[in-house]
Amino acid sequence: MMRPFLEAVRTFKLKPFRTADLVENLGYATGYARNFLSQATRQRLLVAGPKERKREKTFMVNPSVIRKIILKGGREKEELIEALGLHSKYLGEYIALKGFEVVDHDLNLYTLGERIFSDVEGQDEIVITNVGIPKKIITIEI
């Protein structure tokens, strides 16, 4: 489930897409694409997008899933950050994400934290994480 989801993130990011787009852009068989869309929607990884034409459903990546995956950490987080295309721009930095959007970034985790969390508002939607190995990494001796 995560593999095609990350492919959809990498390919479409915020844009809505249809079953046919998965077939055309990712080379999936129609049945596989439909099955993925059905399961991913059930799991709330995807949400319904705007209807372009009558009876043609579109789907979008659920922005709140981004935060959940980052908070879960591990390999899926690394793959998601890569799929979002953040490695090229923020490698070695800390980023603050709100959905797909990088709202702030810094080499220093604490400086970023001070800026982001000085206000109470909007904290629930923002998530902070590293992109690759931080240049100014936190070290713990024990």
Add this chain to the structure above:
Amino acid sequence: MGIGKCWKFNDCEQPPYPTIEVTVSSADHKATISPKVDTGFNGSLAIDRESVKTLSLAPVGTTLVKTATGHNEVSLYVVSISQPDLAIIQKTLAIGTKRSLVGRKLLEKRTWLLDCKKGRFCIITD
């Protein structure tokens, strides 16, 4: 120079280790903890799982940290720290770890006495 506020070593392990008492608060909860002083920690505060539970902290992120054994991923929490003897009242990020730690970010700009003979960790005053 004189000796100011001192904190007793924690002797729950041998040899005993230095600690500092800090009050940590979240939006709805407050707890006073005595984290281990870790001069190898370049951050401010690491908070153990029990304190995370007590303070009902929700993670605001995750990050890689470097330990003696390699890289580890830890959760990040927003906490308010208060330590009147160090004139510290600040909102900061704390990392989630097995045991609570105070790092160099909270110790800097002070002169310290590590008195292993008397088992105390003290602020040196001018």
